[in-house]
Amino acid sequence: MAYSNKVIDHYENPRNVGSFENANTDSHVGTGMVGAPACGDVMKLQIKVDDEGRIVDSKFKTYGCGSAIASSSLATEWLKGRTLEEASALKNTDISEYLSLPPVKIHCSILAEDAIKAAIADYKKKNEK
Amino acid sequence: MTIKLPIYFDYAATTPVDPRVAKKMMEYLTLDGYFGNPASRSHPFGWDAEAAVEEARKQVADLLHCDPREIVWTSGATESDNLALKGAAHFYQRKGKHIITAKTEHKAVLDTCRQLEREGFDVTYLAPDEEGMITLENFTSAIREDTILASIMQINNELGVIQDIAAIGRICRDRGIVFHVDAAQSLGKIDIDLQTLNVDLMSFSSHKIYGPKGMGALFVRRKPRVRLEAQIHGGGHERGLRSGTLPTHQIVGFAEACRLAKMEMAGDHQRISTLQKRLLDGLKSIEEVHINGSLTHHYPGITNFSINYVEGESLIMALKDIAVSSGSACTSASLEPSYVLKAIGRNDELAHSSLRFSIGRFTTEADVDYAIALIQKNVHRLREMSPLWEMYKEGVDLESYTWVQH
Numbered sequence: 244m245a246y247s248n249k250v251i252d253h254y255e256n257p258r259n260v261g262s263f264e265n266a267n268t269d270s271h272v273g274t275g276m277v278g279a280p281a282c283g284d285v286m287k288l289q290i291k292v293d294d295e296g297r298i299v300d301s302k303f304k305t306y307g308c309g310s311a312i313a314s315s316s317l318a319t320e321w322l323k324g325r326t327l328e329e330a331s332a333l334k335n336t337d338i339s340e341y342l343s344l345p346p347v348k349i350h351c352s353i354l355a356e357d358a359i360k361a362a363i364a365d366y367k368k369k370n371e372k
Numbered sequence: 373m374t375i376k377l378p379i380y381f382d383y384a385a386t387t388p389v390d391p392r393v394a395k396k397m398m399e400y401l402t403l404d405g406y407f408g409n410p411a412s413r414s415h416p417f418g419w420d421a422e423a424a425v426e427e428a429r430k431q432v433a434d435l436l437h438c439d440p441r442e443i444v445w446t447s448g449a450t451e452s453d454n455l456a457l458k459g460a461a462h463f464y465q466r467k468g469k470h471i472i473t474a475k476t477e478h479k480a481v482l483d484t485c486r487q488l489e490r491e492g493f494d495v496t497y498l499a500p501d502e503e504g505m506i507t508l509e510n511f512t513s514a515i516r517e518d519t520i521l522a523s524i525m526q527i528n529n530e531l532g533v534i535q536d537i538a539a540i541g542r543i544c545r546d547r548g549i550v551f552h553v554d555a556a557q558s559l560g561k562i563d564i565d566l567q568t569l570n571v572d573l574m575s576f577s578s579h580k581i582y583g584p585k586g587m588g589a590l591f592v593r594r595k596p597r598v599r600l601e602a603q604i605h606g607g608g609h610e611r612g613l614r615s616g617t618l619p620t621h622q623i624v625g626f627a628e629a630c631r632l633a634k635m636e637m638a639g640d641h642q643r644i645s646t647l648q649k650r651l652l653d654g655l656k657s658i659e660e661v662h663i664n665g666s667l668t669h670h671y672p673g674i675t676n677f678s679i680n681y682v683e684g685e686s687l688i689m690a691l692k693d694i695a696v697s698s699g700s701a702c703t704s705a706s707l708e709p710s711y712v713l714k715a716i717g718r719n720d721e722l723a724h725s726s727l728r729f730s731i732g733r734f735t736t737e738a739d740v741d742y743a744i745a746l747i748q749k750n751v752h753r754l755r756e757m758s759p760l761w762e763m764y765k766e767g768v769d770l771e772s773y774t775w776v777q778h
Contacts, residue, residue, distance in 0.1 A: 246689075251689075254686070254689060257757060260756065260757050262762065276759065276776065277776045278775065278776070279775035279776070280720070280721040280724075280760060280770065280775070281719070281720035281721060281775075282720075283683055283684075283685075283709075283720070283724045284683065285759050285760055285775070286759070287759035287762075304757055304758060304759040304762060305757060305758070305759065306681065306682070306683050306757075306758040306759055306760045306761075307683050307686065308683055308685035308686050308689075309685060309686050309689045311683075311686075312686060312757065357776075361776070
């Protein structure tokens with residue numbers, strides 16, 4: 244698989260790998276887990292949101308191919324500093340274009356977009372009412 | 373000692389040509405060598421080339437304990453499989469239309485069987501047990517009144533398991549079924565004695581045994597005689613079974629590889645067994661490693677294992693300094709995980725996380741040690757990054773977890 248240098252860089256030096264402590268109880272944290280082991284990729288993406296609704300930190304763990312790891316690593320980088328609205332506006336095509344993903348790997352960027360949306364939804368659900 | 377990177381661990385895919393083979397081939401290419409057409413009957417250029425081809429036939433037959441007249445030159449095991457299966461099916465179709473093979477066969481056999489199905493033949497694809505073995509009960513129960521042909525490989529290219537060709541052959545001989553064996557992975561690796569084996573047709577490849585690519589052979593038994601319908605016509609070479617000008621340099625290269633294999637098989641096998649043991653011992657230090665396929669009926673040159681909670685392609689990327697192959701979907705054009713691993717009942721996750729390590733004549737202890745250390749380091753790194761590993765360690769049951777499919 245011929246990957247771009249950006250994919251290889253994110254794969255070899257992934258940004259923001261990890262999980263937040265007490266993610267289930269901390270109302271500032273939203274967690275999105277998408278994909279399935281049988282499909283070959285699972286992404287867990289977390290956001291930490293301040294009281295102004297801005298993402299101050301983000302972490303991920305990914306089981307998947309190089310482009311899945313790169314897509315989620317890039318997503319966590321881009322999420323930091325954005326408001327939830329700005330984060331919701333991130334599209335998979337932004338990721339796939341930036342990383343120059345080959346056509347068979349576009350689904351990895353779609354998965355990353357799904358993970359962002361799932362994390363935001365989880366945060367909003369926790370902070371309902 | 374410094375190690376030259378990347379290290380080659382894909383001998384089951386192809387082997388480098390042995391320098392002794394390459395040297396021999398060079399003598400049959402240029403004007404000052406034996407470049408003639410072996411079919412030219414009117415001058416010494418042809419006679420010399422023909423003599424070289426016939427000497428080569430003897431060398432190949434010698435490795436197999438068969439008659440040189442039973443060897444038909446082809447372009448490789450894929451062509452041999454095609455000629456054997458289509459040739460026998462077409463010739464014996466008035467006797468019956470049923471063929472038996474296994475789900476774990478090479479695509480050269482499976483795709484040929486699919487073609488025969490389109491032509492009106494009926495094919496049974498046997499499921500192996502979870503060790504990758506075709507049991508004799510399983511095989512026998514698939515036999516019908518109209519079964520004319522069976523095809524079972526000797527060493528499986530993905531798992532390295534060795535099927536009981538002798539026993540299956542006896543069953544076929546008793547029932548009057550033509551028995552074909554794909555021996556692409558076993559030639560020169562384990563002893564093949566066609567005098568005692570009840571095999572009617574056997575396919576071979578040159579490039580798996582340190583010979584050139586684009587070269588192979590088909591064994592066609594004379595006693596009891598097996599008939600084939602030719603698939604390539606034009607010129608009547610190889611007794612009309614396979615037309616086309618014989619590539620003298622390829623043929624002598626293949627034969628030299630066979631000659632060397634006969635001399636070095638026992639030593640190679642011993643060394644490769646020791647190296648595989650070293651590899652397996654190294655893998656034991658990693659949690660959740662599953663060996664795929666039987667290790668009892670097994671050729672030690674091929675080791676297939678799955679590393680749970682690490683995806684295959686990402687692992688292959690991490691292992692870029694070693695050349696191995698993976699059963700992961702991501703490494704194939706089809707995005708389907710290995711059909712062989714699925715056939716032995718491995719779930720998709722383990723199929724995605726599988727690596728095939730194949731060791732050969734030029735693999736060293738230092739190569740294996742380097743590979744083990746690299747695998748240990750990167751499996752640790754990728755698991756730190758894997759949500760599945762995290763869940764496994766927290767005791768979450770991944771089988772019953774509800775995944776958000778995409």
